[in-house]
Amino acid sequence: MAIDAPPTTPIARLRARLAELSDLGALGALAAWDQRTFMPPAGGAGRADQLATLSRLHHERATGPEVGEWLDALADAELDELDVDIVRLAKRDYDRQRQVPGELTAELAQAGAEGQDIWEEARANDDFARFVPALKRNVELARAYAACFADEFARPYDALLADFDYGLTYDRITEVFSELTRELPPLVEELAGRPAPKSLDVPIAAQEQAVKAVLAKFGVTEDSWRLDVSSHPFSTNFGLLDSRITTRYTDGQLESLLAAMHEFGHAIYDRQIAPELARTSLGDGTSMSIHESQSKLWENHVGRHPAFTGVLAAELSAAGFAVTGDEVFASVTAVQPSLIRVSADETTYPLHIVLRFELESALIEGTLAVEDLQAAWNDGMKRLLGVDVPSDADGVLQDVHWSGGAFGYFPSYALGCMIAAQLWESLESELGPQADALALGDVDAIRTWLGTKVHRHGRRLDTVPIVESATGRGLDAAPFLRHLASRR
Template sequence: MELTKQWREHFKQLRAFDEAISLLYWDMRTQMPEQSAPLRAETIGYLSTEAFKRQTSESFKRLLDEMEGADGLTPIESRSLSVAKTQYERNAKIPPEEYQAYVTLVSEAETAWEKAKERDDWGMFAPYLEKIVAYQRKFADYFGYASHPYDALLYDFEPGMTVAQLDRLFEGLRDELVPLIRQLKQAGAPLDWSMDQKAQERICHDWMRVVDYDLSRGRLDATVHPFEITINRRDVRITTKYDEADYRNALFGTMHEAGHATYEQQIDAALDELGLGGGASMGIHESQSLFFENFVGRSVAFLKSVYPSLQAEHPPLSSIDFETFYAGVNEAKPSLIRIEADELTYSLHIIIRYELEKALIQGTLSVAELPAAWNRLYKEYLGVDVPSDAKGVLQDVHWAGGSFGYFPSYALGLVYAAQLTETLRAQHPELDTWIASGEFGPIKQWLETNVHRHGKSLTPNELIREVTGEDISVRPLVRYLTAKYGTA
């Protein structure tokens, strides 16, 4: 077989494994009978191992070497090669027995974390975290880095991003957000956000239709923890959580996941067989979900346009004027829990985690010192007192799962989304008119052309520069938040 055909065949086979594994996972969360769980876990384990073997096999190594020696690769084939090579080398650098021991540790740590959080008992989890941090530091050394060990861990989530760049971005953002949050006024009297599930389902479907999320290549189901999952590029599914006490969760959560899904649906089909399908990074992915959730979903233009039908669907709203409703869905205040935070304060939750995990990996902060450091930063940046570790340092699963380097992507998502939205609006001043009239065709088209179609073929730095003409910057986000939440 011709070399580049073999190369493509490798990724087509991997895609098939990905589809199977994604479906096994989706089904586990949405359809599977309870008693199937242990066998399902075993099946996912076997297939994941099989897919991993294909990425680390001797025969794939030979294929890589032949591709490196080949003449006449197209630019996109060269990019495919360099991304695959980097991934291969990272995989090959971790001794298999060490990785196996680490996987076992992480699985035990997640169980310990669950109990520790439930019982508010930091001491139960700390020994696991110490071992995980030790492994992560060792992995960073195996991977190699130019200036900071944390750089080596960022690659999996935000390729090309460095501590030097993040420090600059996040310090700038933090210094603007802290005073902006201090001047927030007290919110008005709380509204009643209750609604029965059936009505929420109808509204979610209605809003998906408005934003033109393509359900002929996807579907919406209910789960406890909402997620988007790509089964294949023509089958991108989302889930949402219907909370009858607060319908904002489902409505804006669905918009969020539909944003992720629209991204996946619009990636150039040809990239699949080059290993370049999927989003550019976790942060770029999050920028697309946040674009739909916040920059569209929580905007005056969108909400005003859907408010009459929302009032018709949910009669208690007929006595609430639009301004009160708008303020209610855009309520911002400092809080303790990241996943409940609003778009204004959210980044500070992330910046706190970034500073802490960077120090843990660098070795300048010990696990023993972590809870106190956490509580100090929450007081300093958000002005809140942390009443317990369960509502503080134990709240997220990420560290138990070994995901060091992941948190920054959440805040970068907001940064990218603001930057992309500013460019989109500069090129198309009629953006709000489009949103207000439910004309999402040109918006989706712009995102496809400028962001989505590229898949993994550009890094976040390259993509932002190409689309906006600027380097990654927090200025657009600061402008957006100041305009929306500032008192000036």
């Protein structure tokens, strides 16, 4: 068997290294996916060590001096348009990663893996005190990571945001969220005052069958997808033809359907990135806000569309739970302030995110101690949503993100809601209203439009530029507020 000769030009060597880094990242994601789905609980300590090793190896290969030499050699080279962008993003990543010591990178990965296991235990036992030491460690490590970029960012929190939404800042997000906190409460009060919809006591067996049927309509097939169950729904891709999504089932609810559609939105984004970007610096979703805009578009603008709820009703009825489209629509669009973010309605949901943004930025900036987080959480839920928190499991321990050290991630959820509404308005402006197609369960035009306007670019465009490219304007809360007002 012939053995390929090693690459000799700087661009070929860089591409080979980027492919290697992509593979290491995929293996780390596979280990993390297994940890959250099938790994036996006692395997947590060993998995933390494995993830730390993979993270250290990735960092070493990503920051080797030879990578800098290749990038320097390519600075003035004649390259095609694709390679220009590959080099540009590779240099950004290289410059950022070079500022972080390898030991810190490994410790962040290990603390995140260990923190998740401790969080699972603390949440199961409704015991915030059990989680405090792990969270303090993660906060301290996040501050140490942010300090690596002290000369580049005005705030430590901005350094963390850059990993999830390059180009956005604490000040810009505060400006956007201020509009939401001003406009949403009166709308929540109005919509929450409507008569409560009929309670739909959907058994888990019917949910499971309906979830599989709906995903099949979206194009999910067993040869290149997996659907599993996790305590916190998530999506991850290990290649263009290896997508893993999870949901969770709660007896008597429809959350599993919306969560499955949400995670499909993440997965289809990764699957529709242009194939030539695979295993390069461009071969991922550009940011978490754009990723969340895709999941929220499928959850809110498809899943909660009055035409598509008839499809959901038909699948639930076929699974043995007789229900009408109107009843499903009333259930999935009902507005009622509640405790749990992932179960929140689309109107109150952003307020859950505003609270998390306030708290995590305060933790990183040092104005809130970890020991005081529980009380601050409970006070914030009362202030923003008028809800009393009865337990840590349903309060400060409900989300997985801080256990893994993911600070700066939360704003993307609310920004994603906004961007999804912007994209949906532009989609219907170009393609026409989608009600007739959705009533038939036909989403082909939606999937194709998103692939063309958003997905194919990968990381070639950052958050705001890709919104501008797809919609003709920058971040704008007005379409989201119009969408919510249409529920009146």
